Amino acid sequence: MSESLSPAERLRYSRHLLIPSIGEAGQMRLKNSSVLLIGTGALGSPAALYLAAAGVGRIGLVDADVVDATNLQRQILHGESWIGKPKLESAVARLREVNPHVELVPYTTRFTPANAMEIAASYDVLVDGSDNFPTRFLTNDTAFFLRKPLVYGAIHRFEGQAGVFAPHLGGPCYRCLLPEMPAPGSVPSCQEAGVLGVLPGIIGSIQAMETLKLLLGIGTVPLGKLTAYDALHSSFRTIKLNRDPSCRLCGDSPQIHDVSNLETLASITCSTPNSAMPSITTTELRTLLSGNFQGLLIDVREPHEHAMCSIEGARLIPLGTLKNHLAELPKDTEIYIHCKSGMRSGRAVEFLLDQGFTRVSNVTGGIDAWLAET
Numbered sequence: 001m002s003e004s005l006s007p008a009e010r011l012r013y014s015r016h017l018l019i020p021s022i023g024e025a026g027q028m029r030l031k032n033s034s035v036l037l038i039g040t041g042a043l044g045s046p047a048a049l050y051l052a053a054a055g056v057g058r059i060g061l062v063d064a065d066v067v068d069a070t071n072l073q074r075q076i077l078h079g080e081s082w083i084g085k086p087k088l089e090s091a092v093a094r095l096r097e098v099n100p101h102v103e104l105v106p107y108t109t110r111f112t113p114a115n116a117m118e119i120a121a122s123y124d125v126l127v128d129g130s131d132n133f134p135t136r137f138l139t140n141d142t143a144f145f146l147r148k149p150l151v152y153g154a155i156h157r158f159e160g161q162a163g164v165f166a167p168h169l170g171g172p173c174y175r176c177l178l179p180e181m182p183a184p185g186s187v188p189s190c191q192e193a194g195v196l197g198v199l200p201g202i203i204g205s206i207q208a209m210e211t212l213k214l215l216l217g218i219g220t221v222p223l224g225k226l227t228a229y230d231a232l233h234s235s236f237r238t239i240k241l242n243r244d245p246s247c248r249l250c251g252d253s254p255q256i257h258d259v260s261n262l263e264t265l266a267s268i269t270c271s272t273p274n275s276a277m278p279s280i281t282t283t284e285l286r287t288l289l290s291g292n293f294q295g296l297l298i299d300v301r302e303p304h305e306h307a308m309c310s311i312e313g314a315r316l317i318p319l320g321t322l323k324n325h326l327a328e329l330p331k332d333t334e335i336y337i338h339c340k341s342g343m344r345s346g347r348a349v350e351f352l353l354d355q356g357f358t359r360v361s362n363v364t365g366g367i368d369a370w371l372a373e374t
């Protein structure tokens, strides 16, 4: 732990030192604090730049991606000469240039249920700069179990939101806002929907500001409040958000007891579908079912989807409940899993493989492909 600022640091941070509620004591607080940034993309870029410039002593950065030309329209940490190279190498080089007095800790990995708690444990605040729901849920759960504030941000085309989730200080968690993870493909990602390049600059900067306030202990923490920005109509709104007593994580009767629940396990597979996964086509499935079928066909969609249309003989076990049925599933029988389009069933197959099942296959294309054939 540092006891004082060097003359170079005093000069660098002089505009902070002039503010009475920060001063040298506040700057020392920043120097002795730490922030973990999950993602160094659109939101992570401005957040990382400002947090490093402000003098946060130790900044952890988690990202396994490589810089792509399509990133540069909004991910201002990265530049032309880094295309094709790891984002973390680019981020560290840029942030060192911004402020050599801060310690940068790169984690060139995806943030997964297997490493999340260990990586996050030594940081004061978690900043969510992720671009997908599994990582966002995982970040929320990790922050909850470690009792650390999570600074949240999300963007979509011309609109963004930012806020702080810290149930241990009061207020809701992210799952109170969004109880169930949207099914893969049901909500367009940034990649599919687009985003105006300045927007993450604004939302990521709000995240950096809330992080500095938390570390400095100044102002009020916006617990139970989200700031929503609408760029097209130039408006900021405050959305009130209450803790949900039935929240599966922070509610009165929690059902989630660690980060390795099935939804967050998907963070490993969601954006990197495993091409080596055992699978069969719907045509092959039809042939099997028309013969002397001895296997087990499982539908992992939700009950309302199953009620609308189903494949005869399929047993309904919604993905979220699969882990409760492990004991009933035979390990010596071929198991075929389908959903709507093959994403959720792919996660189910990976999960069962992890659990020691060997005779399990994904039905490629799901019931959509099945219906398209008839």
Ligand SMILES: [Zn+2]
Pocket (backbone or CB within 6 Å): 172, 173, 174, 175, 176, 177, 243, 244, 247, 248, 249, 250, 251
């Ligand atoms: Zn909650």
